[in-house]
Amino acid sequence: MSENSENKTPHEATENAPGARDHAAQAGQLDAADPLGAAVRDRFVLDDTVYLDGNSLGALPRAVPGRLAEVISHEWGELRIRSWDEAGWWTAPERIGDKIAPLIGASPGRVVVGDSTSINVFKAVVGGIRMAGKGCTEILVDATTFPTDGYIARSAARMTGLAVRPVEPTRIADEVTERTALALVNHVDYRTGELNDLPGITNALHSAGALAVWDLCHSAGALPVGVERYGVDLAVGCTYKYLNGGPGSPAYLYVRESLQERFDSPLPGWNSHADPFGMTSDYAAAEGIVRGRVGTPDILSLLALETALDAWDGVAVEDVRTKSLALTDFFLDCVAAYAPPGRVRSITPYDHGRRGSQVSLECSGAAEVMAELIRRGVIGDFRRPDVLRFGFTPLYTSFADAERAAWVLGEVLRELPEEDAAPGAGG
Numbered sequence: 001m002s003e004n005s006e007n008k009t010p011h012e013a014t015e016n017a018p019g020a021r022d023h024a025a026q027a028g029q030l031d032a033a034d035p036l037g038a039a040v041r042d043r044f045v046l047d048d049t050v051y052l053d054g055n056s057l058g059a060l061p062r063a064v065p066g067r068l069a070e071v072i073s074h075e076w077g078e079l080r081i082r083s084w085d086e087a088g089w090w091t092a093p094e095r096i097g098d099k100i101a102p103l104i105g106a107s108p109g110r111v112v113v114g115d116s117t118s119i120n121v122f123k124a125v126v127g128g129i130r131m132a133g134k135g136c137t138e139i140l141v142d143a144t145t146f147p148t149d150g151y152i153a154r155s156a157a158r159m160t161g162l163a164v165r166p167v168e169p170t171r172i173a174d175e176v177t178e179r180t181a182l183a184l185v186n187h188v189d190y191r192t193g194e195l196n197d198l199p200g201i202t203n204a205l206h207s208a209g210a211l212a213v214w215d216l217c218h219s220a221g222a223l224p225v226g227v228e229r230y231g232v233d234l235a236v237g238c239t240y241k242y243l244n245g246g247p248g249s250p251a252y253l254y255v256r257e258s259l260q261e262r263f264d265s266p267l268p269g270w271n272s273h274a275d276p277f278g279m280t281s282d283y284a285a286a287e288g289i290v291r292g293r294v295g296t297p298d299i300l301s302l303l304a305l306e307t308a309l310d311a312w313d314g315v316a317v318e319d320v321r322t323k324s325l326a327l328t329d330f331f332l333d334c335v336a337a338y339a340p341p342g343r344v345r346s347i348t349p350y351d352h353g354r355r356g357s358q359v360s361l362e363c364s365g366a367a368e369v370m371a372e373l374i375r376r377g378v379i380g381d382f383r384r385p386d387v388l389r390f391g392f393t394p395l396y397t398s399f400a401d402a403e404r405a406a407w408v409l410g411e412v413l414r415e416l417p418e419e420d421a422a423p424g425a426g427g
């Protein structure tokens with residue numbers, strides 16, 4: 001595999017002869033030796049395109065359509081209202097939370113599934129502020145965050161009378177003060193694929209008396225998170241990326257066990273009530289992670305997610321991480337070999353300790369280049385102004401996919417001369 005990829009950058013490549021597809025044989029060897037390999041890949045519906053957009057929408061697990069058909073025809077069609085009890089609909093948010101828990105390093109009873117990530121950010125930030133000390137006057141927000149977290153955090157701060165200070169993740173340890181209630185940080189940067197230092201940042205926040213709130217959207221299912229091991233206080237994440245739950249599948253909220261009793265949800269809907277069918281006008285929060293619930297769960301999406309998570313049977317997230325790093329190393333090597341020198345530059349760190357499971361390449365005319373890649377069957381995505389994003393989902397991405405994507409990228413870059421590729425074009 002790429003022993004010295006950390007010293008090599010795509011723009012240093014010198015060999016670009018079209019036809020010198022010299023990494024293809026290596027891809028075959030790596031796939032043959034891959035312990036996740038074809039059997040796990042076969043759990044997904046794939047076609048002959050190279051799908052490198054699982055960091056935005058994961059592929060469809062093969063078992064989901066049949067399960068959904070059964071839920072619709074039997075549980076909804078025949079059992080109807082009885083399914084809330086008889087088919088376990090009512091308890092699905094906690095049950096499926098327990099299925100996600102091991103993937104992020106949590107014990108049972110710490111994760112509840114429901115609502116969107118944006119809504120869970122709101123619950124976590126306001127809930128965190130309500131647990132913070134009286135003298136706190138501000139929250140810190142990852143300056144590079146996916147926008148929704150920033151928008152929600154600013155609104156939450158406005159509602160609670162606190163200030164918001166955007167801080168680069170690497171600066172949080174220096175910027176946190178005794179007046180900081182919490183910091184909201186993305187574990188992996190959606191744009192660059194950079195992995196932020198969750199243990200170090202969490203520790204620094206705790207040393208200053210602040211809570212650590214993590215957005216795991218781009219890390220859960222791609223690498224071990226270790227929420228309990230590192231003492232994370234609150235975390236949120238989506239399930240439609242590396243967890244393959246489907247478009248708009250419900251998100252999750254993690255609350256550290258020792259904080260659950262103090263977790264005062266800003267959205268105390270009836271599903272989080274200690275006695276929801278008491279239908280009383282007074283609110284009494286349920287015990288435990290149930291208090292992270294709001295209203296009626298989105299059962300069809302929830303149950304699709306539950307079956308999607310079966311694709312993890314027998315798979316260790318540590319093995320997924322090993323393959324993810326091998327895939328991204330190999331892709332960077334292939335890009336170095338196949339792309340015309342100087343046309344792309346990786347903005348994803350080469351250092352394994354700082355890399356998530358995607359490779360982002362800065363490229364002039366990126367919108368046009370990605371459109372052409374997609375036309376040729378290589379599906380990544382584009383983020384303005386000039387970033388090509390390639391997400392690697394170790395459960396189903398093969399080394400052959402990585403090689404083919406880099407090869408087609410090389411072809412496209414040779415055919416679209418740089419001067420024709422307007423920087424920042426498209427949206």
Ligand SMILES: Cc1ncc(COP(=O)(O)O)c(C=O)c1O
Pocket residue numbers: 116117118119146148149186190215217218238251
């Ligand atoms: C880091 C991060 N947070 C939040 C979101 C979005 O959350 P929601 O599912 O609420 O749209 C995304 C992606 O869409 C994301 O990448």
Ligand SMILES: Nc1c(O)cccc1C(=O)C[C@H](N)C(=O)O
Pocket residue numbers: 055056057146190191248
């Ligand atoms: N959630 C998405 C959607 O509903 C439509 C299109 C894309 C998305 C995404 O997830 C974007 C993604 N979070 C990103 O990293 O850019």
